[in-house]
Amino acid sequence: MTRRRVGLFLTEEEKFDVIIVGAGPAGSACAYILAREGKSVLVIERGDTPGAKNVTGGRLYTYALELLDQGLHEEAALERKVIREQIMMLSGDRAITIDYHDPSFNEEGRPPMSYTILRGVFDEWLAGKAEEMGAMVACGIRVDELIERDGRIVGVVAGEDEMYADVVIAADGVNSFMAQRAGLIEDIKAETVAVGIKEVIELPAKTIEERFNLREGQGAARLILGCTEGIHGGGFLYTNKDSISLGCVFMPEEAGQKKKSVHEIFQDVKMHPSIYPLIEGGETIEYGAHLVSEAGFRGIPKKLFREGFLMVGDAAGFVINTGYSIRGIDLAIVSGIAAARAVIGAEGTAAAGPLYMEELKKIKLLPTMQAQDGFSDILETAWLYDKVPDLAADVFENLFTVTGEVPGSVKKDVMRLIRSNDLSAWQFIKLGFKGMRAL
Amino acid sequence: MSIDRMSAPELLGLNRFNVDEEEPHIIIDKEICRRCAEKPCLYVCPAVLYKLDKNGEMSFDYAGCLECGTCRVMCKNKGIIKWAYPRGTFGVSFRWG
Ligand SMILES: Cc1cc2nc3c(=O)[nH]c(=O)nc-3n(C[C@H](O)[C@H](O)[C@H](O)COP(=O)(O)OP(=O)(O)OC[C@H]3O[C@@H](n4cnc5c(N)ncnc54)[C@H](O)[C@@H]3O)c2cc1C
Numbered sequence: 001m002t003r004r005r006v007g008l009f010l011t012e013e014e015k016f017d018v019i020i021v022g023a024g025p026a027g028s029a030c031a032y033i034l035a036r037e038g039k040s041v042l043v044i045e046r047g048d049t050p051g052a053k054n055v056t057g058g059r060l061y062t063y064a065l066e067l068l069d070q071g072l073h074e075e076a077a078l079e080r081k082v083i084r085e086q087i088m089m090l091s092g093d094r095a096i097t098i099d100y101h102d103p104s105f106n107e108e109g110r111p112p113m114s115y116t117i118l119r120g121v122f123d124e125w126l127a128g129k130a131e132e133m134g135a136m137v138a139c140g141i142r143v144d145e146l147i148e149r150d151g152r153i154v155g156v157v158a159g160e161d162e163m164y165a166d167v168v169i170a171a172d173g174v175n176s177f178m179a180q181r182a183g184l185i186e187d188i189k190a191e192t193v194a195v196g197i198k199e200v201i202e203l204p205a206k207t208i209e210e211r212f213n214l215r216e217g218q219g220a221a222r223l224i225l226g227c228t229e230g231i232h233g234g235g236f237l238y239t240n241k242d243s244i245s246l247g248c249v250f251m252p253e254e255a256g257q258k259k260k261s262v263h264e265i266f267q268d269v270k271m272h273p274s275i276y277p278l279i280e281g282g283e284t285i286e287y288g289a290h291l292v293s294e295a296g297f298r299g300i301p302k303k304l305f306r307e308g309f310l311m312v313g314d315a316a317g318f319v320i321n322t323g324y325s326i327r328g329i330d331l332a333i334v335s336g337i338a339a340a341r342a343v344i345g346a347e348g349t350a351a352a353g354p355l356y357m358e359e360l361k362k363i364k365l366l367p368t369m370q371a372q373d374g375f376s377d378i379l380e381t382a383w384l385y386d387k388v389p390d391l392a393a394d395v396f397e398n399l400f401t402v403t404g405e406v407p408g409s410v411k412k413d414v415m416r417l418i419r420s421n422d423l424s425a426w427q428f429i430k431l432g433f434k435g436m437r438a439l
Numbered sequence: 440m441s442i443d444r445m446s447a448p449e450l451l452g453l454n455r456f457n458v459d460e461e462e463p464h465i466i467i468d469k470e471i472c473r474r475c476a477e478k479p480c481l482y483v484c485p486a487v488l489y490k491l492d493k494n495g496e497m498s499f500d501y502a503g504c505l506e507c508g509t510c511r512v513m514c515k516n517k518g519i520i521k522w523a524y525p526r527g528t529f530g531v532s533f534r535w536g
């Protein structure tokens with residue numbers, strides 16, 4: 001493999017068909033298809049290895065890999081296939097856990113619906129696949145600038161080196177300096193992103209399987225509500241082969257106003273009486289953080305291309321957050337495929353951009369994001385992040401409490417609990433209405 | 440060692456860093472930070488690298504940076520006068536991510 005710092009002094013005559021900035025899932029997927037179809041491709045990655053700079057939850061929905069190449073998931077660097085979808089609500093030291101198990105998600109003869117993954121491992125594997133197809137992956141190089149000629153992007157600058165291509169593809173993630181350099185986006189606004197923090201906690205596979213009621217190779221994905229001290233956000237827990245990814249996501253705007261460190265809030269979550277037993281005896285082996293786009297469909301930049309330039313994955317704002325799941329890796333792969341198809345199909349550099357937009361529709365990415373745009377409205381509801389888990393726990397407490405006293409009317413109790421949580425039935429009706437409209 | 444509450448420096452000690460001693464990738468202007476009333480960076484940096492010293496002055500060390508970019512998007516008064524990704528091969532290297 002050519003994973004060294006390479007000095008590339010190339011002239012304009014020795015140009016590549018395509019230069020891709022970033023070897024995340026978007027960049028590598030794009031490179032894979034382009035190289036397979038005979039294009040000369042250079043992927044430039046600032047990390048020492050692909051994945052070295054990347055942090056996710058995370059899980060990958062398998063359909064995206066299958067779209068890249070049928071059967072690819074069988075050899076992919078994946079952790080566990082998800083068989084348990086869990087939602088957890090915390091209120092003080094109380095907890096409610098919902099566990100959804102649906103065998104049809106993992107029927108024999110079909111690829112399982114999703115897998116947990118670790119990006120350090122997965123990204124390196126995917127970039128390796130692109131290399132197998134003939135793409136060149138150069139790591140440890142940070143792209144600094146774009147080269148523009150007559151209004152067209154024709155290459156990139158990295159340190160002293162200049163490299164040229166017919167098309168430059170920005171696959172450089174949520175903090176896309178490339179798209180900024182191209183003048184297609186402004187600096188990101190705080191209210192459109194959240195910061196995710198995560199510990200990877202090592203545990204024997206057997207222990208994980210016992211604690212989560214899993215068999216070998218099976219995994220659980222859990223979202224946690226009510227663990228962010230009322231800040232927009234939530235927690236997540238994914239079981240890997242022999243580790244657990246535990247993390248929290250916060251709107252930084254509100255965290256700043258709260259004046260409590262996000263690191264500290266996350267440490268509280270880790271020690272919660274219903275979380276701690278799941279990770280007890282384990283050992284934290286890594287601490288990571290990353291931004292994630294929260295803006296959904298409405299946050300996609302107005303223009304995703306210029307002549308000689310396309311944006312894919314997080315750089316293009318392709319993330320769906322529904323509150324109970326987050327999708328970005330699959331959309332990154334799918335958009336990488338769409339960009340590759342556009343470059344292959346286009347006659348001349350000017351045609352690639354408009355064709356890319358068509359491909360994004362054809363591959364169902366834009367329609368999917370549009371269909372789920374309404375979740376943004378629901379997730380804006382401030383009381384979702386503390387009062388709803390509090391109320392749910394109050395109701396459960398009420399249901400499960402038996403002391404020998406004469407119980408009150410459940411209906412009256414629920415109304416009293418709604419009021420004592422500073423909510424009104426009207427707020428629920430409004431949320432329900434929003435929900436109906438949004439979905 | 441088992442699971443316990445960990446301080447940010449303890450957690451950062453688990454990661455692999457290759458610090459660029461020659462070229463800091465984040466630079467702050469302490470004069471601007473002194474005049475900033477909110478100082479959100481104190482709370483939003485997952486690595487807790489922004490701190491107030493004994494004299495109430497902002498202190499910052501880029502060495503344990505996780506390169507998330509949160510401080511940059513939150514810095515309203517532009518006390519962060521430079522925020523770039525570290526030069527190639529420098530900075531944090533996640534093994535698991
Ligand atoms: C806490 C958290 C949890 C998440 N959970 C999930 C989940 O469970 N499932 C899911 O599908 N999605 C999840 N996401 C979203 C998902 O991680 C992203 O959408 C996905 O990683 C986007 O892929 P990408 O290839 O577009 O960008 P990235 O993965 O960010 O890749 C960009 C690449 O470009 C490189 N790069 C950047 N700038 C330069 C430069 N100037 N020069 C050279 N290289 C450069 C970077 O080093 C990086 O390798 C989560 C995100 C976060 C933060």
Ligand code: SF4
Binds near residue numbers: 289486487507510
């Ligand atoms: S980029 Fe992230 S980890 Fe680095 S100093 Fe800023 S907030 Fe802290």
